[in-house]
Amino acid sequence: METISNGTKKLPILNNKIELDVDAELKSFELEQMAALGLEPGKEHWRDDNPTKFMASQRAHTTILISGLTMAHDFFLQGALRGIGYKVQAIDCPDNAALQMGKEFGNRGQCNPTYFTVGNLVKYLTWLRDEKKIPVAEIVGNYVFVTAGACGPCRFGTYVTEYRKALRDSGFEGFRVLLFQQQGGLKQATGEAQGLEMNPKFFLALLKAILIGDVTNALAYRIRPYEVVKGATDEALEKSKQLIHDAFAEPKKKSLVWAMLQTRRNLMNVKVDRTIVKPKVSIIGEFWAMTTEGDGNYGLQRFLEQEGAECDIQLVTAWILFMIWEQRWDTKQRMVLKKDDTARKGLAGKNAQKKLAMLWVAEKAIRGIFQTCANIMGLHDYHLPDMDKVAETASPFYNNHLRGGEGHMEVGKLIMNVKFKKATMTLSVKPFGCMPSSGVSDGVQSMVTERYPEAIYCPIETNGDGAVNVYSRVQMMLFKARLAAKDEYQKTLEAAGVTPEELKLKLQKSWWKRSALWYPKHGTVAAMSSNVAQQILS
Numbered sequence: 001m002e003t004i005s006n007g008t009k010k011l012p013i014l015n016n017k018i019e020l021d022v023d024a025e026l027k028s029f030e031l032e033q034m035a036a037l038g039l040e041p042g043k044e045h046w047r048d049d050n051p052t053k054f055m056a057s058q059r060a061h062t063t064i065l066i067s068g069l070t071m072a073h074d075f076f077l078q079g080a081l082r083g084i085g086y087k088v089q090a091i092d093c094p095d096n097a098a099l100q101m102g103k104e105f106g107n108r109g110q111c112n113p114t115y116f117t118v119g120n121l122v123k124y125l126t127w128l129r130d131e132k133k134i135p136v137a138e139i140v141g142n143y144v145f146v147t148a149g150a151c152g153p154c155r156f157g158t159y160v161t162e163y164r165k166a167l168r169d170s171g172f173e174g175f176r177v178l179l180f181q182q183q184g185g186l187k188q189a190t191g192e193a194q195g196l197e198m199n200p201k202f203f204l205a206l207l208k209a210i211l212i213g214d215v216t217n218a219l220a221y222r223i224r225p226y227e228v229v230k231g232a233t234d235e236a237l238e239k240s241k242q243l244i245h246d247a248f249a250e251p252k253k254k255s256l257v258w259a260m261l262q263t264r265r266n267l268m269n270v271k272v273d274r275t276i277v278k279p280k281v282s283i284i285g286e287f288w289a290m291t292t293e294g295d296g297n298y299g300l301q302r303f304l305e306q307e308g309a310e311c312d313i314q315l316v317t318a319w320i321l322f323m324i325w326e327q328r329w330d331t332k333q334r335m336v337l338k339k340d341d342t343a344r345k346g347l348a349g350k351n352a353q354k355k356l357a358m359l360w361v362a363e364k365a366i367r368g369i370f371q372t373c374a375n376i377m378g379l380h381d382y383h384l385p386d387m388d389k390v391a392e393t394a395s396p397f398y399n400n401h402l403r404g405g406e407g408h409m410e411v412g413k414l415i416m417n418v419k420f421k422k423a424t425m426t427l428s429v430k431p432f433g434c435m436p437s438s439g440v441s442d443g444v445q446s447m448v449t450e451r452y453p454e455a456i457y458c459p460i461e462t463n464g465d466g467a468v469n470v471y472s473r474v475q476m477m478l479f480k481a482r483l484a485a486k487d488e489y490q491k492t493l494e495a496a497g498v499t500p501e502e503l504k505l506k507l508q509k510s511w512w513k514r515s516a517l518w519y520p521k522h523g524t525v526a527a528m529s530s531n532v533a534q535q536i537l538s
């Protein structure tokens with residue numbers, strides 16, 4: 001028989017075709033590589049034996065610490081979990097002191113969010129020990145920390161190990177860190193879940209806290225830039241957040257719907273002037289870095305507002321929708337394989353159609369609950385992203401199969417911001433040491449901005465120091481954005497043949513359109529003032 005060599009062995013040729021058993025070839029390559037790396041089958045791998053036991057009997061004296069989203073989310077989650085019987089404490093937003101602790105006790109070469117979040121926990125426990133004089137044994141015995149984690153190509157998969165290392169080195173050996181996996185629900189490393197009961201009540205409480213937190217934040221970022229009396233929005237928000245928190249925490253005494261309606265009333269009383277010309281800045285980038293509201297991104301949202309911009313933030317709900325999209329996409333890819341794959345997430349023994357149907361239901365439920373909360377609280381005309389559209393928009397530049405960080409979302413969002421005039425400027429926050437985010441911001445987005453030269457795009461790196469450099473870079477791009485917003489507003493008014501004063505007079509005629517809760521429908525322009533003009537003058 002005729003044969004050909006592939007360098008290591010001879011392959012038979014039949015009818016002018018090389019007879020190749022791809023699966024066998026892959027297996028032999030895998031074994032070769034494992035041997036080269038000293039990972040022969042049967043070898044015992046290193047495991048971090050985390051202490052993770054949190055039993056139901058410990059619930060009454062155990063405080064669950066949480067942190068990691070925006071201040072509103074953490075506060076509402078605290079209330080929601082208290083309301084279903086847990087002792088919960090939200091830790092403060094991570095600051096530079098937390099970063100220093102993270103760097104002191106963490107491994108070298110971590111990404112910036114790891115240092116901030118790990119250091120924040122160490123900082124809090126150190127405060128309990130040194131300021132509140134609680135003995136370490138009591139801290140270890142009476143507190144647990146719940147955090148997110150995931151397997152994936154970025155450091156998110158190693159967060160829990162980082163926490164363990166830093167806690168060990170800072171004197172809190174044995175402190176329990178429970179993992180709320182990005183995919184796969186809540187899982188304790190031991191497989192036990194007695195302390196935290198993963199029942200529908202628990203997940204519903206989490207979901208409501210997250211969605212209501214999102215609606216609260218979206219309202220705040222819409223209203224604050226246009227408030228007439230400085231500080232009025234924050235004052236209304238603080239009152240409202242406390243009401244929502246208390247309603248979550250005492251469901252038998254207080255009504256959550258009433259608290260949400262009260263929030264609507266409080267915010268409606270804030271006087272606004274939406275004809276002030278401000279560029280709309282869409283903040284995208286790595287999930288934690290764009291979400292946090294403290295030193296982790298140099299307080300970027302507040303800085304942008306101080307500099308005269310309106311922030312368009314990404315909601316946590318969008319991230320949940322992205323996770324559903326990932327599941328749907330992967331399932332559809334697996335459905336066309338030659339045979340069902342038996343990997344952990346494979347379809348072998350599962351009903352793919354049923355899985356797709358459940359994902360469809362989950363997405364509809366999340367969108368439905370969000371919309372209900374939005375309607376009650378007065379967040380009008382807010383459109384959650386269509387994840388298929390984001391994926392399709394990004395796909396010519398970034399493969400939809402790639403995961404890690406925000407995946408293709410960052411690319412899709414930038415293009416959509418430009419193409420559909422969703423924002424005047426796009427600011428991408430990429431943490432120092434983050435591979436997925438740096439790859440996108442420094443690599444792929446350069447190509448995108450070549451193709452869309454009208455984009456005002458500003459990627460910034462957050463590493464904890466260098467705030468002045470970041471601020472000055474943002475200010476330079478904001479200068480361009482401000483000019484673009486002014487130009488857009490003038491052209492919109494010119495096209496309608498009215499002056500800014502005439503527009504204001506028209507706006508004064510409707511109490512609803514003057515109110516803080518009115519939001520103009522998105523037209524063919526980006527900035528708020530231009531959209532107001534388009535809608536009022538159409």
Ligand code: SF4
Pocket residue numbers: 111112113114154155156286287288404405406431433434435436437
């Ligand atoms: S996406 Fe980047 S910053 Fe975020 S956890 Fe992964 S490596 Fe770290």
